[in-house]
Amino acid sequence: MSQSQKPAAHDASRRRFLKSSLQTTGAAALGLSTNVHGYTAKEVQDFYVDGEMQRNVSKWELDTPALCVDLDVLDTNIDTMQSTTSRNGIASRPHAKTHKCPVIAQRQLDTGSVGICTAKVGEAEVMFDHGIDQILMTTTNVTPTKIKRAMELSRANPQFIQATDSMTNARLLSDAAQSYGITADVVVDVDPGGHRTGITPGEPALGLAQLIDSLPGLNLRGLLCYDGGSQHVQGFTARRDQTLGRLEAATATYDLFQSSGLSTEIFSGGGTGTYNIDHNTRGLTDVQVGSYVFMDAQYIDIGGETDDEVYSDFGPSLTILTTVLNDQYEGRCTTDAGAKACTINRPWPRVKGEHGMSYTSGSDEFGSLRYEADASRTYRVGEKLELIVSHCDPVVNLYNHMYAIRGETVEAVWPIAARGMST
């Protein structure tokens, strides 16, 4: 649903949030021209030596489209997650599939996360190459190639844990681990009811866990149950009721594991939409939160515990900087950030710090900004604007690096080292 199709009350609430909590400043907000001299991506990368920018570069000087992360908002998001989960007696094991960025993974571990998750073995390999050890891969490796890669990673990094969801797969993992002469850590992936991945909770999951426990070369660490289908349920109460209901079978499985003497050291689940609910799922040890570091328009719209319209627990730290290419037609302008820079996820990206305008990125190469009657401003050719991303995960996967911004200044250039690691 585009912003213009939303009910007025919802609009007003979100607008207030976007205006107040984002604390937008910058050339655009001040009404100054942003058509400033700038730097190419290569120049900015070259300025970044030994972790320090050798030149003062404003974010408005970046060539566009550019993916930016606001460091103050990022750090606040990480702090909020850490303090809330600590208070609730649960750990965080953030999903690196969201950021694909070892610097952010390290930041999460340094502030108290018990590990990171990855969706793909390729992401896990990259994270390990960048010094991250505590990795839980939440997907099952099913082909000989993937199993080989997972076992090589396990051999190099004994802290690597992988998921499995079938007896056939557990036997393949056992055979492979033995041939590598290692013991590979595994968790049972339990289906929360979406039937996407995972084994059926209850007896089937127990049977798989018992098999793992009996197989040579494998070390059972527990279970995971990621309730992806509940993360974006609109409204806190509805979301809470749905996810607690759906995870009851996982807790029953946890009980079966315990009464059978099997490891429940790890019982991982939850996400950004349910991070302050998941501790009510008995037995759950950690939340696999991903999007909270960046937030996005999809999550803003689900509503929070205190505001049913706007999910404001975390601030949108991730933005796309884009430049206006054409302003010569009434009521609109065209930018350089289309589907290849923003994806076509809905809701569409939102212009940070502004109101009365809607942005679409349906064209591959161009974004389209339309002004409504109460538009807070208009843009001229060459000026830059900042977009709150629609859906952070696939947006990050389009860029080779992100610019880490403190205030208005580029503080670092972070490689998105696991970008494109879908294998």
Next chain:
Amino acid sequence: MSQSQKPAAHDASRRRFLKSSLQTTGAAALGLSTNVHGYTAKEVQDFYVDGEMQRNVSKWELDTPALCVDLDVLDTNIDTMQSTTSRNGIASRPHAKTHKCPVIAQRQLDTGSVGICTAKVGEAEVMFDHGIDQILMTTTNVTPTKIKRAMELSRANPQFIQATDSMTNARLLSDAAQSYGITADVVVDVDPGGHRTGITPGEPALGLAQLIDSLPGLNLRGLLCYDGGSQHVQGFTARRDQTLGRLEAATATYDLFQSSGLSTEIFSGGGTGTYNIDHNTRGLTDVQVGSYVFMDAQYIDIGGETDDEVYSDFGPSLTILTTVLNDQYEGRCTTDAGAKACTINRPWPRVKGEHGMSYTSGSDEFGSLRYEADASRTYRVGEKLELIVSHCDPVVNLYNHMYAIRGETVEAVWPIAARGMST
């Protein structure tokens, strides 16, 4: 619209096309297990030395998700485009934003294209770095950084041509060209009515062309008018009528240029949807066709001149190979190719060579395959299947390389060198 929502007649027609013209063979079609031993992406790349594969690798041995291009289909598509445009007395100037792959650009030039187009200066830089000279950049460079990059490219490659769509921009380009001591080639971008980019046809475009002609440092080469809004109009007749109507103003502008003694050496437009229509636009010199090399589900659905249901002028050469990760729930299975491997463009990807099943890639990491009552087969964990992509341009932009396949065998590994070059 998903396949299951389509009218039955349309379904039958497309199914016939997919079954007959794709000539699918391979392990999947033969009912053999595709759970074969395989190679990692790095291993396959290492096998590819000096343009030759040092080992026989079947596409079914590729780690997934993998982007594949069928060389026979690709070559047939290029031949069809070249012979049709030649017969119609018009040239082709294929858009490299589609493939972002210098090897394919060179193949297009070698078979008669007069040049390539790029949407971004970053793509143009990469193509030039890989030996491609004849480049028309169809977007206007508006910031100092972009203009600097364009002028540096013009200096290194006098055959580089860029678009402009405003007098202010033309003056900036003139100033920059003079400061670089070069003459930069430009074309006027004329708006076909979509108001996305380009200047209004008629007097405004003429005025801009006259200014360019008078400015030092610039060399007017003609005009372009890309009618993107007509490319996917359903039905050949409707598409023809719309695009010929919309390009009338561009032809009138072409006449104004001619009567004013301005260059009309280039009058570029058209695309894959109108390639066999565009020669009826008087004055048009070349078609900026992009998707024809790969085709995709979006283009298959627009209908062709001989079959109003299915656009079969070109074959789908581009596929995504994916592996089944979970088969334990009735009527469905889950694969490893979700939104990060397929995008979320509609129509959803289609399983090559099969019928009675629908695929969705709405999850970031997982694809979901559902069987209908008449499904041609089912899949087991570890088996691979091939997907016809939904929309080729943004899919290509997700991958670092594509595997060039002859029959069933990997013949080459082609870098998608301009991937992510959205700046």
